Amino acid sequence: MNKYKSNTLVVLLLTIVFSSLSASVLAQQKPNIIYILVDDLGYGDLGVFFQNQRLKQLPALKSPHLDEMAQSGAILTQHYANAPVCAPSRASLLTGVNQGNAHVRDNQFDKALENNHTMATMLKNAGYATIAIGKWGLQGTDEKQKLNWPAHPLKRGFDDYFGYMRHADGHEHYPVEGIYRGKKEIWANYKEVSEGFEKCYTTDLWTAKAKNYIIGFEKNNKDKKPFFMYLAYDAPHAVLELPTQSYPTGGGLNGGVQWIGQKGKMISTASGTVDSYVHADYANATYDDDNDRKTPNVPWPDTYKRYATAVRRLDDAVGDIRKLLLDLKISDNTLIVFTSDNGPSIESYLPKSYVDVKPTFFQSYGPFDGIKRDCWEGGVRMPAVVVWPKSISAGKVVATPSMLSDWMPTFARAAKTFAPVRSTGVSLLPSLTDIGKQENGLVYSEYFQAGKTPDFKEFEPDHANRKRNQMQFIRVGDFVGVRYDIQSADDNFEIFNVVKDPKQKDNLASQSGFDKLQAQMKAKVLQARISDPEAPRPYDNAAVPGVGLTGNIKKGLKWSFFKGDFDYVPSLSDQAAAKCGTAKSLNSIKTSKGIMVYQTFIKIDKKGLYSFKVSTGGKAFVKLHEANLLDADFNYKAGEVVQRDVILEEGYHPVTIYSVKSQPQQKITLQFKAEPGEWEDLTARNCFYK
Structure with missing residues (x-):
């Protein structure tokens, strides 16, 4: 073989090797994502956020595993729930929209999560396996035919589900022996499976199931797919039941709580006495109840020993799961988020012989005022801890104001995909990783x-x-x-x-x-909002004010074209357009397959009720100001008309139109009219830009 051929062969072999390595690296770039959501945990309940400063003198909680997670990653000190109660907060989290645009609002427990994009549908589209474990409560209320629950997790993008379907079931932490309302139902996909789950404390049960899923997934994951897990605990909310025993030592693959899968012994802690174990750190805890050092300290009331044990159990569960990821050697490329759905509760649902739980004992609301169901900071400011070892620096403190609905676009960017444009959140990855520019999000509820x-x-x-x-x-x-x-x-x-x-x-x-x-x-x-007749507000009929538009105002629309094949209408705020320009009307610019984004201001000459409607041969979405006005995207059938009314003040109103074309010849029609009045197309006659 001559020298030239030898060198060519070496180059070819190296190219093949590096191509294989590149493909492998690319496959690993999409992280596994575990979103851990707990119920009614206050900002002040975690050591790293508030409790550690109370340890020497006051009754205090400990969270060593979450504190270690914070030291290994980041804490978000200005993170907000989308609502101060669980159902709307969780719905907004899963769909990525704030309460001004949400389908589930107020106290609409068990209302069906809208049939639209969710974290799960988005990540599944990006190649993820998806599973939800724990509390759901967004299934809809078809109790006669349970298999037809309209918003079962498997109908909202999840491949697998295991947990409590109904909201009220999540008040109880033993599926079989609940001391408050008795037996609860556990659903494994579409099958009710609670028989044989005696003595299964739900924090342990959901953790064991999560570990069992991860172990099985990694063992059988020949295609090296990433997974997304929504792990929604029902503690420390409502009935402050205690575990059966101490948390098993070790954690991970060979320690911690384990899934056994045998009736009567479904998990490794399904033994001992139900509602019996108080964590050793709190069993004999005392405090100065009268703020007088001369008088002896008194024992903590049992209610607070229970609360402290429930919080510590969650902390142990997080440590157990993180140890498993280390054991399986997938920790470095797993993004974990831990947070709560709303502020601390005043509810304990315990027998009258117990003192009522009050968040003041541990100052669970932290340095704020307000609790669950309040819009003061204590009701909506959430503790959030995030770890992603090779992407987020250890010990990072993120002070960017943010909301639960920001996690959908955050996960989209981490997964190398796009959030649906209906999401009202922004990606937090720039703040978490120091890569890219952080967009300003909207914190509103x-x-x-x-x-x-x-x-x-x-x-x-x-x-x-x-x-x-x-x-x-x-x-x-x-x-x-x-x-x-x-x-x-x-x-x-x-x-x-x-x-x-x-x-x-x-x-x-x-x-x-x-x-x-x-x-x-x-x-x-x-x-920033659209009214919802099922959640009426005293400002629903107030006219939406326009914006000031001065300077060199021109007639027409600005447009940007993004080339690509899009399955849904994506948010492309951080992407560079392939082409851009101005036009006198929609459809006047010829493009190939991709998405056109039109930006313009509609001039409203008289305050009143205005109707908007859109139809398209592809998919489309229309925003008015920062509100989601018209959705012709998810499950949209070509040619359908989507219409909405809105009251507008006189002036200029920004409108953004997103039009996805799977075929170059597809068109979009967007019209509006005053009531009464005639329909008008958006053209240079009524549209302006700067």
């Missing part, structure tokens, strides 16, 4: 709850015993606007700098210079 905020003496006098009813909060920079007992869109926000004033003591609304921020907040909350 609305909620209704009758009654009042609890009258805890630890709360500011103006926050305690406050009438709730219709509530709202919005964050702009360091400032949060809060409204309680809203009567109309004209009600003023109380405004607080929650970075400097986390307890929201100093209402800045009446101070000089805050009138512009007040007006901005009032406009923003109308521009």
Whole structure:
């Protein structure tokens, strides 16, 4: 063989080797994703966020495994629930939309999660295996024909499901021996399987099932697919039942809680006495109940020993799962998020012989005021811990304001795919990894709850015993606007700098210079939402204000073209367009297969009710300001008309139109009209840009 041929062969072999390595690396670039969501855990319940500073003098909780996870990754100190109660918060998490655009709002427990994009459908489309474990509560209410629950997890993008289907079942932490309402149902996909699950404390049960799935998946995963696991615990919420025994030592593949799979012994901790074990750190814990060092300390009330044990059990579960990932050598490329669905609860559902649980004992709301069902920071500020060893620096603190609905676009970017454009969140990866520019997200929520905020003496006098009813909060920079007992869109926000004033003591609304921020907040909350007749608001009929448009205003629409083959309407905010320009109308620019994004301002000459409708041969989506106006995407049939009415103030209103074409000749029709009036196409006659 001559020298030239020898060198050519070497180059060829090296090319093959490096190509194989590149393919392998690319396959590993998509991380496994485990999203751990717990129920009613407050910002202040974790050591790293708040409890560690209480350890020396006050009753305190410990979370060593989560503290270690935080040291290995990142904590998000300004992370918010989408709502201050579980059903709407979890629904917004799974669908990636805030409460101003959500289908499940207020206290709509067991309402069917809308048949639209979810984290699971998005990641499944990106090549992931998907599983949900634990509490669901978003299935719909077809109790007569359980197999026809309209929003069963398997109908919302998950390949597998194991857990409590109904919301109320999640109040109980023993499926068989529940001390509050008795036996509960466990569903494995479409089969009810609770027989044989005696003595299975649900924190242990969901953990054992999660470990069993991961072990089996890795053993049989010949295609090297990544997996997405939504692991939704029902603790420490509601009935504060205790485990049967101490958490098994070791953790991981050979230790910790294990799945046995035998009736009567389904998991390794299904023995001993139900509702019996108090964690050793708390069994004999005492505290200074009267703040007098001269008097002896007294034992913690049993209620709080129970709460502390439930939280510590979750901490053990997280440590167990992380050890398993290490044992299986998949830890480095697994992204784990741990957080809660809303603030701490005042509910314990224990017999009357127990003292009522109060979040004040451990100051579970942290440095804030407010609890579950409140729009004060304590009701909506969440502890969030994230680890992804080779992508997120150890010990990182992320102060970017964010919400649960930001996780869908975050996971999309991590999975090298696109979030659906209907998502109102933004990717947090730039803040977590220091790669790329962090987009500003929208932190906004609305909620209704009758009654009042609890009258805890630890709360500011103006926050305690406050009438709730219709509530709202919005964050702009360091400032949060809060409204309680809203009567109309004209009600003023109380405004607080929650970075400097986390307890929201100093209402800045009446101070000089805050009138512009007040007006901005009032406009923003109308521009970012769409009304829902099943969750009526006193501002539903308020006209959406326009925006100021000055300078060199031209007639027509701006457009950007992104080439590609898209199965749904994607968010491309961080992508560079292949082409861009201006046009006098939709469909006037010839393009190949891909997506056209049109941006324009519609000029409204008179305040009133306006109707919008869209139809297309492909898929489309229309946003008005920051609200999701028209959805012709998920399960859309070509040619269908999607229509919505909205009340608009006189002025300019930004509209963004997304049109996905699978064939170059496909067209989109978007029209609007005043009521009464004639339909108008969007053209240079009524559209403007700068």
